[in-house]
Amino acid sequence: MSEFKFKALVVEEVQENIFKRSIKEIIYEGLSEEEVLIKVEYSALNYKDALSARGHKGITRKYPHIPGVDAAGIIEETKGNKFTAGEKVFVTGYDLGMNTDGGFSEFIKVPEGWVIRTPQNFTSRDLMIYGTAGFTAGIAIYEMQRNEITPDKGKILVTGATGGVGCLAIAMLTKAGYYVVASTGKPDKKDFLMRIGAKEVISREDVNDSSGKALLKKQWVGAIDNVGGNTLNTVIRSMEHRGVVASIGLVQSDKIESTVYPFILRGIRLIGIDSAESPMDYRLKIWNKIFNEWRINSHEDLVKECSLFELDKEINLILNGGQTGKVIVKIESEK
Ligand SMILES: NC(=O)c1ccc[n+]([C@@H]2O[C@H](COP(=O)([O-])OP(=O)(O)OC[C@H]3O[C@@H](n4cnc5c(N)ncnc54)[C@H](OP(=O)(O)O)[C@@H]3O)[C@@H](O)[C@H]2O)c1
Incomplete structure (x- = not known):
């Protein structure tokens, strides 16, 4: 696919240990072998994302960086053989949002081995209500x-x-x-x-x-x-x-x-409990239970939805221990 630009929440280290976050344009420059490009529909906010977004070298060693350990969306392009363009998928954990650019972005580029298919009866939004x-x-x-x-x-x-x-x-x-x-x-x-x-x-x-x-x-x-x-x-x-x-x-x-x-x-x-590095067979066992016997009856009471542009204040709130419920991030892409 030819080069294109997309938007993401980028955290930069403007001086030593002084960080700034803003929405920026990123240039997409193609995939490596066995990687997929996912058009993100929803991400979610976790405490760890907020630490990375505030600047935390224990979580993210190098800045500039895009936080977001969770993403759900659609395969746009692949250089692997597990998925095809148009499939609904999601990623949680591994290195996403830590030292690999994460889900607070219109697109993510990840190894296909991190990716799980979204079941038919779930949307990307449903998936991110659970997330990490x-x-x-x-x-x-x-x-x-x-x-x-x-x-x-x-x-x-x-x-x-x-x-x-x-x-x-x-x-x-x-x-x-x-x-x-x-x-x-x-x-x-x-x-x-x-x-x-x-x-x-x-x-x-x-x-x-x-x-x-x-x-x-x-x-x-x-x-x-x-x-x-x-x-x-x-x-x-x-x-x-x-x-x-x-x-x-x-x-x-x-x-x-x-x-x-x-x-x-x-x-x-x-x-x-270590969610990020759980092996794939173990992950699938847990997700299968979430999709079936642990599927919660009504989500909406515990969900707060925001856009990429509204995320900044939600990050501050979670850092202060002031959030209630699960914050999900709707990513609206122009592409
Ligand atoms: N091990 C893993 O794989 C894994 C995965 C995900 C998250 N985590 C960790 O799990 C923790 C929760 O994550 P989260 O995303 O749910 O964060 P969160 O939404 O910020 O929830 C943390 C909650 O803890 C309570 N709290 C905040 N400050 C506190 C304090 N000083 N003393 C006692 N309670 C306090 C608050 O609830 P109340 O006001 O109701 O008390 C707050 O809503 C974080 O430490 C995160 O890093 C670990």
């Missing part, structure tokens, strides 16, 4: 189930409940039949959390114990933690015997202090 957040929540549910945490066993705690991963975890766990307790720092979002499936809503402070006790009252048979720090430390000490904790995020802190007692006296299991 839903996929990550799906891994956590899958790992709980593999460790015998079935709905009859007890309550599941979700921390950082109003965030992207939190909301999708609540809705998907509910669909899978679990009793979900949501922990939030936004007391005014209680009704919202109950509408998407939570049976109880507790305060962030209820999961922030500073007593120093090695073990706390047993409360949760499973937990999905998006927060890290003392919240995760509190969760670990509050698990039922043989409970499973999925460690996903670090918005509070990347540090955890714990003793071995919850592990050796209660046999709790702490499972790390």
